[in-house]
Amino acid sequence: MFNLKLQFSAILKQRIIDQTYPLNSLLPKEIELAAEFNTSRPTINHAIHNLVQQGFLEQRKRLGTIVKRNKITQEFTHVIQSYNQEMDNKGLKAITKVISFDKINPTSEIQSALNLSTSDSVFKLVRLRYVDTAPIVEVTTYIPTKLVPDLNKIDFSQASLYDELRKRNLPVTHVTRKLEVKKASSTISKTLKIKENDPVFYFHSYGDTKKDQKIEYSIATYRGDLNSFIIDLNIN
Known part of the structure; x- marks a missing residue:
């Protein structure tokens, strides 16, 4: 399961780098990503949290998860x-x-x-x-x-x-x-x-x-x- 979380984290990170998810855009909702990857929301939540810690994403109340670009x-x-x-x-x-x-x-x-x-x-x-x-x-x-x-x-x-x-x-x-x-x-x-x-x-x-x-x-x-x-x- 841990490797699966890292795999989804790597996929999301690559989409940020190649600008599939543009800078300052909203990341798709967890439920949408879970459906796309055919996995659970907790797994997606862990992948997102990992990218927040790395500086690629920022979570904002009442707005969602924003795409950043970690230098x-x-x-x-x-x-x-x-x-x-x-x-x-x-x-x-x-x-x-x-x-x-x-x-x-x-x-x-x-x-x-x-x-x-x-x-x-x-x-x-x-x-x-x-x-x-x-x-x-x-x-x-x-x-x-x-x-x-x-x-x-x-x-x-x-x-x-x-x-x-x-x-x-x-x-x-x-x-x-x-x-x-x-x-x-x-x-x-x-x-x-x-x-x-x-x-x-x-x-x-x-x-x-x-x-x-x-x-x-x-x-x-x-x-x-x-x-x-x-x-x-x-x-x-």
């Missing part, structure tokens, strides 16, 4: 780890889709970020990250080909960039990030399945190795409705 707390602002590792630590299922992976000539912006000359080339890796089938962030990463010439042989829908760099004795040991809040363009809104002009978090990340080599320059666009960020500071 994913991102910790990469103060921790260097792979996206999959961070999501795994939270018990979330992360999926990565590689949009493109090309070798290009760097623009002046990329040259400056990675300390490159005009004769250098870079790999441009564009990935779309999902959590529970919802697109969360699009990341465009530039890596100097002279440091990792075989990187384009790796399937980054499965592999972690930081893990692959570590295998080549080029671990990222220091990262500088710059955060902006912007309005979603028409292109990124389609990619992240949000509305044009919706707020997005826009990060520039600069990664160095232990030898102070510039090895990574990334631009990440996070959905504003599904992400929040922790800034951890110490006072000396």
Whole structure:
């Protein structure tokens, strides 16, 4: 019975994530859901209560159960780890889709970020990250080909960039990030399945190795409705 309750909870959660139940809408009544799933109202009540505790639903007197959107707390602002590792630590299922992976000539912006000359080339890796089938962030990463010439042989829908760099004795040991809040363009809104002009978090990340080599320059666009960020500071 307990597994059955978790199963219905997972189904309702997925419907919230894929917007079958839109944000701020009323969840169908327990009696309706019980009839749909051919189960008892107490089982549905338990599934709903579980999602209330997780922050996906809110119960209001005389109104009903409202659909919320539980934000994913991102910790990469103060921790260097792979996206999959961070999501795994939270018990979330992360999926990565590689949009493109090309070798290009760097623009002046990329040259400056990675300390490159005009004769250098870079790999441009564009990935779309999902959590529970919802697109969360699009990341465009530039890596100097002279440091990792075989990187384009790796399937980054499965592999972690930081893990692959570590295998080549080029671990990222220091990262500088710059955060902006912007309005979603028409292109990124389609990619992240949000509305044009919706707020997005826009990060520039600069990664160095232990030898102070510039090895990574990334631009990440996070959905504003599904992400929040922790800034951890110490006072000396």
